[in-house]
Amino acid sequence: MQDLSLHLLDLIQNSIVAKANLVKITIHEDEKKDWLHIAIEDNGKGMDQETIKKAIDPFYTTRTTRRVGLGIPLFKATARRCKGDLKLESTVGKGTRIEARLQLGHIDRPPFGKLDDTIVTLILCNPEIDFVYSHNTNYGELKLDTREIRNVIGELPIDHIEVITWIQSYISKGLNEINGGVQ
Amino acid sequence: MKTLKELEEIRQRTLESVNLRKDRKGARVVVGMATCGISAGARPVLMAFVEEIQNRRLLDATVTQTGCIGVCRLEPMVEVYMPGEEKVTYVNMTPEKVKRVVSEHLVNGQVVREFIIGAVEKKD
Numbered sequence: 001m002q003d004l005s006l007h008l009l010d011l012i013q014n015s016i017v018a019k020a021n022l023v024k025i026t027i028h029e030d031e032k033k034d035w036l037h038i039a040i041e042d043n044g045k046g047m048d049q050e051t052i053k054k055a056i057d058p059f060y061t062t063r064t065t066r067r068v069g070l071g072i073p074l075f076k077a078t079a080r081r082c083k084g085d086l087k088l089e090s091t092v093g094k095g096t097r098i099e100a101r102l103q104l105g106h107i108d109r110p111p112f113g114k115l116d117d118t119i120v121t122l123i124l125c126n127p128e129i130d131f132v133y134s135h136n137t138n139y140g141e142l143k144l145d146t147r148e149i150r151n152v153i154g155e156l157p158i159d160h161i162e163v164i165t166w167i168q169s170y171i172s173k174g175l176n177e178i179n180g181g182v183q
Numbered sequence: 184m185k186t187l188k189e190l191e192e193i194r195q196r197t198l199e200s201v202n203l204r205k206d207r208k209g210a211r212v213v214v215g216m217a218t219c220g221i222s223a224g225a226r227p228v229l230m231a232f233v234e235e236i237q238n239r240r241l242l243d244a245t246v247t248q249t250g251c252i253g254v255c256r257l258e259p260m261v262e263v264y265m266p267g268e269e270k271v272t273y274v275n276m277t278p279e280k281v282k283r284v285v286s287e288h289l290v291n292g293q294v295v296r297e298f299i300i301g302a303v304e305k306k307d
Contacts, residue, residue, distance in 0.1 A: 001221070001222055002222075006221050006222065006226065009216070009221055009226060010217075010218050010221045010222075013216060013217060013218075013250070017250070070218045071218050074218070114226075117226055117227075117230050118226065120230070120233075121216075121226055121229055121230070121248070124229075124233065124246060124247070125214075125216065125229075125246070125247050125248035126248075148187065149187070149190060152187045152190045152191055152194065153190055153191075153193070153194045154194060155198070156193075156194045156197055156198060159245075160197060161233065161236060161237050161242065162193050162196075162197050163190070163193060163197075164233065165237060166185075166189060166190055166193055169185065170185045173185055174185070
């Protein structure tokens, strides 16, 4: 994966397959402490202890088309390369939380990439799922909650192209602001 | 910061056209978005479809995703379903190819044969 936004898009496919209808994406960048936290939390069907252990293993997948599953192992490798690690917690019937910690300024830390494209893709392709995206930096906070958007747009579908275009511009402008105006 | 108020305006402005969309008879574009697709560049391909569809105001077309289509070496893959016609599978897609697929296939109903799975496999 070339950047963190693609890792996120990939990992959240697991939440989609697990039939989650609420996915929370939380990113916390702290330049002063030089840490980056990324968490994905869903209310999907969850995994038992046995499956959690296997999910870290590249040669495990629930898919039947192929015998490898690389999403979580690739992200774990990225985190470890940046003096961090990945934690996977899950409860059957309740959901899963995946959390990674990386050194923000590590030379091997991939760039964020197009986070706006990742969030927009998720919303567009999964209009029945609610997403909460919150992103904190030392300069500010960006928050997007599709439940709030639905309240405003009423009967207009969230995957309508005009709504999607608005969401993209909301996120890209917001990211610009919380990055101190520099992308 | 942009505000939710703009969304309220979009809602009022757009609701009329949404009524037309209730029974969606337009094209359906499905992009493979598993680890293989994403790492091969599926997201820019999907975003290019969104942009082209928005530019051409194809308001009855839908863009969505699926998991691994099964031939990972040919990702990014895109399936196009036109109403009343067989599914067409495009392989090794790029945002540049998307423009042609939208104008030739979605708008004019002509399959872009050189990009479909059968043509690409023969060449190899």
